[in-house]
Amino acid sequence: MIRLGLFILITIILVTCTVWFANNPGTMTIVWLGYRFDGSIGMVALGLLALTGLLVILWRCWSAIANSPNWLGRILGSRRRKKGQQALTMGLLELASGDVRQALKHTRAVDRYLEDDTLTRLLTAQAAELDGNNDAAKRQFEAMLEKPDSAFFGLRGLLQLSLKSGNRSAALDYAERAHRLRPRNPSVLITLFDLLLGAKRWDRALTLLVDAQKAGIFNEDELTRRRALLITAKAEEAIASGENAEAVKLLRKALNVRPDFTGAAVLLAQLYADIDQVAKAREIALQSWHTSPSAALGKIYLTNLSGDALTKVKGIEKLIATNPDHVESQLLIAEAALDADLWGMARNNLEKAIAQKAQARHYRMLADLEFREKKDATKARELLVKASHANPDPGWRCGACGAETDKWAVTCPSCHSFGSIDWRAPIRVHNNEPSSDPHKPKEPAAIRQDGAIIDNPDPTDTETAGKNRNQPSPVV
Numbered sequence: 001m002i003r004l005g006l007f008i009l010i011t012i013i014l015v016t017c018t019v020w021f022a023n024n025p026g027t028m029t030i031v032w033l034g035y036r037f038d039g040s041i042g043m044v045a046l047g048l049l050a051l052t053g054l055l056v057i058l059w060r061c062w063s064a065i066a067n068s069p070n071w072l073g074r075i076l077g078s079r080r081r082k083k084g085q086q087a088l089t090m091g092l093l094e095l096a097s098g099d100v101r102q103a104l105k106h107t108r109a110v111d112r113y114l115e116d117d118t119l120t121r122l123l124t125a126q127a128a129e130l131d132g133n134n135d136a137a138k139r140q141f142e143a144m145l146e147k148p149d150s151a152f153f154g155l156r157g158l159l160q161l162s163l164k165s166g167n168r169s170a171a172l173d174y175a176e177r178a179h180r181l182r183p184r185n186p187s188v189l190i191t192l193f194d195l196l197l198g199a200k201r202w203d204r205a206l207t208l209l210v211d212a213q214k215a216g217i218f219n220e221d222e223l224t225r226r227r228a229l230l231i232t233a234k235a236e237e238a239i240a241s242g243e244n245a246e247a248v249k250l251l252r253k254a255l256n257v258r259p260d261f262t263g264a265a266v267l268l269a270q271l272y273a274d275i276d277q278v279a280k281a282r283e284i285a286l287q288s289w290h291t292s293p294s295a296a297l298g299k300i301y302l303t304n305l306s307g308d309a310l311t312k313v314k315g316i317e318k319l320i321a322t323n324p325d326h327v328e329s330q331l332l333i334a335e336a337a338l339d340a341d342l343w344g345m346a347r348n349n350l351e352k353a354i355a356q357k358a359q360a361r362h363y364r365m366l367a368d369l370e371f372r373e374k375k376d377a378t379k380a381r382e383l384l385v386k387a388s389h390a391n392p393d394p395g396w397r398c399g400a401c402g403a404e405t406d407k408w409a410v411t412c413p414s415c416h417s418f419g420s421i422d423w424r425a426p427i428r429v430h431n432n433e434p435s436s437d438p439h440k441p442k443e444p445a446a447i448r449q450d451g452a453i454i455d456n457p458d459p460t461d462t463e464t465a466g467k468n469r470n471q472p473s474p475v476v
Contacts, residue, residue, distance in 0.1 A: 179208075266294070
């Protein structure tokens with residue numbers, strides 16, 4: 001629309017000028033270098049217009065000739081970039097297939113056709129690393145640190161090489177530098193967090209959780225769990241150094257962050273008991289029993305109850321009142337009732353516990369009850385045999401390596417995994433019953449945990465299979 005308006009305007013101007021020159025004829029005389037030219041005003045104007053057009057054409061031709069090297073260079077540069085990109089693609093494909101020699105061959109082509117050496121260095125470093133030449137890979141990654149746009153990738157490569165060689169102190173330094181360049185990179189954040197845990201730098205790990213929260217790496221539940229674990233780790237160090245007041249403050253802070261944190265509750269209750277503040281130890285047990293009952297917490301509470309056996313039964317009843325249907329509540333009151341010779345109360349709670357989750361400790365206590373109440377040694381032996389075949393007792397076990405410890409700790413003493421110890425039963429492996437048909441293939445071993453098959457369910461029993469699939473693992 002604008003172009004049409006301009007065309008009409010220019011046409012009107014030209015027609016107006018033509019009409020005006022036709023209505024106002026005149027002559028013009030030009031004398032230049034001994035030559036004389038006589039002509040009308042209209043012819044002179046037309047000649048000037050034609051001369052202007054000729055000059056524009058000549059200028060365009062001169063510009064095209066002057067810029068022809070750049071135009072030719074763009075064409076040749078486009079072809080070089082295309083060849084370089086093709087070589088880079090083939091080099092990456094050869095790396096993925098494991099052919100290091102061909103990858104290095106394409107690397108040289110990338111270096112020849114592409115001006116940016118970042119891609120060449122990265123491809124060369126990866127090929128050298130795949131070939132087992134870590135020194136060559138390290139040189140390429142270190143060279144990438146010289147440029148700001150490739151420094152992060154160089155640090156990432158050096159970080160992986162340090163982890164591979166087991167140099168965790170150097171890896172921590174590279175991870176910190178990479179984190180400063182890209183604070184929200186998920187892989188760097190997770191690697192740096194693990195390295196900080198290994199170095200026991202709890203305060204730095206706590207500050208790193210803020211960046212992890214901004215990056216959305218962990219959900220809110222995982223963030224609170226890790227924060228509580230880190231605070232508890234600081235409390236463990238305070239206990240080891242004899243700073244009990246600082247440890248109490250840190251453990252209470254951990255429980256404020258995560259009220260259902262059994263590990264912190266057990267540590268705090270035991271710490272209060274060790275410094276002869278048994279009332280506060282029982283208070284912590286009472287507060288935590290509602291959300292996270294455990295045998296360890298119950299043992300601390302029972303040990304620090306004063307009075308005779310009947311008085312202790314009443315104290316246990318006060319403890320389990322907030323969570324009476326939990327299996328640990330039923331076992332704890334049954335143990336106290338056994339000590340007080342309250343056979344009926346002990347039997348009733350043991351039967352409830354067995355109905356929920358039959359374990360070896362249940363049958364052992366029931367055998368003790370039969371022997372003490374009825375002096376029935378035969379029945380007690382039968383129950384002990386059942387205990388030997390029942391699901392094993394839970395305890396403080398590492399979820400990473402399966403090692404059992406006598407007490408809870410932030411870090412597993414065996415595999416040094418962070419936050420992996422929970423109150424859980426061990427995984428029990430058994431073989432299926434042998435088939436009467438010798439030609440029928442033997443089914444693989446099934447895994448039971450707390451009496452529920454968590455692998456290899458019977459495909460014909462859809463209801464049982466559904467229950468087994470949905471059976472949660474025991475956690476505290």
